[in-house]
Amino acid sequence: MRTPDPRPGAIFREGLWTRNPIFAMVLGICSALAVTTTVRNTLVMFLGVLFASVLTSVAVSLLRHRIPGSYRLMVEMLLASTLVIVFDRALRLVLPAVSRELGPYVGLIITNCLVMGRAEAFAMTNPPLPAALDAAGCCTGYGLVMLAIALVREPLGLGTLAGYPVMPAAYEKCGLLVSPPGAFLCLAALLLLVNTLRDRRPGGEP
Amino acid sequence: MNPVQVASAATTAGAFAVGDWSRLAAIFLSAGLVDNIALAWFIGMCAFLALSKDTRVAFGMGVAVTFVTTLTATANWLVNRFLLVPLGLEYLQFLVFILTIAAIVQFLELFVDRHFPALYEAFGIFLPLITVNCTVLAASIFMVQRQYRFWETVVFALATGLGWMLAILLLAGLRQHLAFCRPPKNLGEVGTALLLAGLLAMAFSGFAGMAVQ
Numbered sequence: 001m002r003t004p005d006p007r008p009g010a011i012f013r014e015g016l017w018t019r020n021p022i023f024a025m026v027l028g029i030c031s032a033l034a035v036t037t038t039v040r041n042t043l044v045m046f047l048g049v050l051f052a053s054v055l056t057s058v059a060v061s062l063l064r065h066r067i068p069g070s071y072r073l074m075v076e077m078l079l080a081s082t083l084v085i086v087f088d089r090a091l092r093l094v095l096p097a098v099s100r101e102l103g104p105y106v107g108l109i110i111t112n113c114l115v116m117g118r119a120e121a122f123a124m125t126n127p128p129l130p131a132a133l134d135a136a137g138c139c140t141g142y143g144l145v146m147l148a149i150a151l152v153r154e155p156l157g158l159g160t161l162a163g164y165p166v167m168p169a170a171y172e173k174c175g176l177l178v179s180p181p182g183a184f185l186c187l188a189a190l191l192l193l194v195n196t197l198r199d200r201r202p203g204g205e206p
Numbered sequence: 207m208n209p210v211q212v213a214s215a216a217t218t219a220g221a222f223a224v225g226d227w228s229r230l231a232a233i234f235l236s237a238g239l240v241d242n243i244a245l246a247w248f249i250g251m252c253a254f255l256a257l258s259k260d261t262r263v264a265f266g267m268g269v270a271v272t273f274v275t276t277l278t279a280t281a282n283w284l285v286n287r288f289l290l291v292p293l294g295l296e297y298l299q300f301l302v303f304i305l306t307i308a309a310i311v312q313f314l315e316l317f318v319d320r321h322f323p324a325l326y327e328a329f330g331i332f333l334p335l336i337t338v339n340c341t342v343l344a345a346s347i348f349m350v351q352r353q354y355r356f357w358e359t360v361v362f363a364l365a366t367g368l369g370w371m372l373a374i375l376l377l378a379g380l381r382q383h384l385a386f387c388r389p390p391k392n393l394g395e396v397g398t399a400l401l402l403a404g405l406l407a408m409a410f411s412g413f414a415g416m417a418v419q
Contacts, residue, residue, distance in 0.1 A: 029255075030340055033248040073337065074308055081301045089297060104249075104347045107300050111340045113252045180246045181411060184404030191397035192390065199392060 008133050015137025021114045022145045023194050028114035031105050032146050033183040039162040042150040044091065044098050046143035048106060052083045053115045053135040057123040061131035064124050076119045081110045114142060149186050153177045221287060222356045230361045233354075237365035240414055243341055244373040245407040250341035254374055255399050264378035268371025270332040272364065274314070275345045278307045279363035282346040283356060303346045304337075311337050341370050376406055 015021075021028050028049070035045045059079045060067070067075050088106045091099045099106065109115065118138055123131040154160060157177035159167040167173075176182045224230070243249045250271070257267045282303050290296055315333045319326045336342060345366050349359045380402045389398045 028252075030248045030251045033251065077304055077308065077337070078301065081304050085297060085300050088300070104247075104344055104351065107347045108249065108340050108344060110300055110304060111338050111343050113338065116338055179411065180248070181404045181407035183248065184400050184407055188393065188397045188400040188404060191400065192393045195392040195394050195397070 008130065011130050011133045012137035012140075015134055015139075016141040016144070019138065020141040020145065021117070021138050022142055023191065023198075028112045028117075028142060029187065030108065031112065032142070032149065033180075033187060034105055035102060036146050036150040036153055036183065036186075037157065037178045038154050038160075039147070039150045041098060041101055042143075042146045044095065045102065045105065046139070046146060048084070048087045048091070048109050049112060049114060049142065050136065050139040051087050052080055052109050052112075053118055053139050054132050055083050056080045056115055056119050057131040057135035058128045060119045060123040061126060061128040067124075072120070072124065073116070076116055077110065080115050080119070084109045114138060145190070149183075149190060152186060153182065157182065220355075224357050225355070230357060233358055233362050234365040237362050238369040238372070239410065242369045242373055242410050243344065243366050244370050245403065245410045247344070249344045250339055250370055253335065253339055253341075254370075254377065254403070255396060258374050258378040258399065259381055261375060261378045261382060264374045265371070266329050267332050267335070268367075268374050270329050270336055271339060271341055272367030272371055274307075274311060274333075274336050275342050275367040275370075276360065276363045277314075278303075278310050278342055279345040279349055279366075280356075280360055281306050281310060283349060283354075283359045286350060287356075299350060300347075303343060307342055307346070308337050341366065373406065373410075377402060380406075 022032055031045055031049070035041045056076065056079050060076055063075070084107065087109070088099070091102075091106060118131075118135045122134045126134070151161075154162075155166055156174050159165060159171055159173050174182075177186065237243070241247065244251070244254050253267060253271075258264050285302060285306055286296075286299065290299060290302060295302075311333055318329070318333075345363045348366075349362060352362075354362055377399065381399060384398065389401070393401065
């Protein structure tokens with residue numbers, strides 16, 4: 001891996017596009033496929049991942065000189081699961097309906113490769129502020145990709161956008177898009193689009 | 207799912223009773239085929255895509271995941287029933303489950319290395335990857351959310367692991383044959399795998415008629 005640009009803005013931007021977790025590293029796609037049937041669930045999931053990832057990265061970065069090498073993964077995981085428990089509890093209190101719909105996926109933020117990946121690859125070797133920015137950038141990039149998928153799947157598959165009907169009444173809903181196979185096909189199509197764009201613009205800036 | 211409900215169902219008498227065999231069979235078929243953890247729930251995707259280039263590797267990972275999932279879900283059921291529920295600590299489930307999983311994987315690695323060196327040669331490299339494999343944690347979370355009893359948990363976890371193994375083996379078989387075709391260049395290796403997974407998921411949705419709730 002090349003050395004990251006030290007400027008804070010650049011760290012954030014790199015996570016957004018160049019090192020976008022889904023396009024560049026194909027990490028954390030479990031939830032990108034599972035929760036993108038509606039825009040609302042996608043946004044909640046994004047907030048959860050952002051919360052867990054940024055705070056895990058900051059905590060790991062603060063403790064990085066004290067964590068013994070061989071227990072590294074264990075410590076990172078315990079920090080992440082503590083934060084996910086906090087998020088899960090808060091979600092149950094504030095939005096019980098969304099919490100039920102997301103089901104196991106909130107708990108699975110713990111093993112989301114994105115959270116562990118940023119803690120392991122960046123926060124272990126960098127001070128807290130860059131670590132937070134790196135995690136925030138990657139999560140935002142991740143969130144935008146999930147949102148892009150949700151913006152295709154919800155209107156075409158359910159005829160609504162964030163819960164409000166947007167399609168004309170005569171529109172026949174495309175059930176395939178909100179079913180599991182549709183999720184795989186949507187992400188494959190998106191990867192094709194992004195790779196084509198990247199080929200055209202080798203600089204990689206958005 | 208509110209925690210009070212979970213507590214009451216998990217502590218009722220007969221949690222170890224086998225009960226209805228047909229219900230166990232239904233759970234097995236449902237977790238293995240209809241609600242396949244990889245193709246219907248998208249869980250364990252990272253390893254599913256990364257390790258499915260070669261059927262031998264896919265098989266090794268599949269066996270390791272099946273074994274660890276069954277072992278850890280069973281252990282977590284016991285921990286949940288006899289430790290967390292009586293103490294009213296259900297909110298620590300995620301933390302404790304992850305700890306149990308990490309401890310079991312670590313122990314398994316030492317044990318297999320010590321007593322079955324040949325097995326360690328074949329499957330040992332997969333063990334460290336498993337702690338962060340979502341499939342293992344997901345089985346424990348599902349078992350709590352669906353309020354499974356002891357034997358239901360064992361059957362469910364075994365079927366989940368086997369279902370994941372079936373999915374990754376099928377995908378690996380398909381990917382090995384990609385040498386004979388030319389998918390669009392810009393789709394990339396991962397995009398092609400996702401496309402194949404989508405087709406597999408469509409095939410698996412044909413099992414939906416078998417679902418027994």
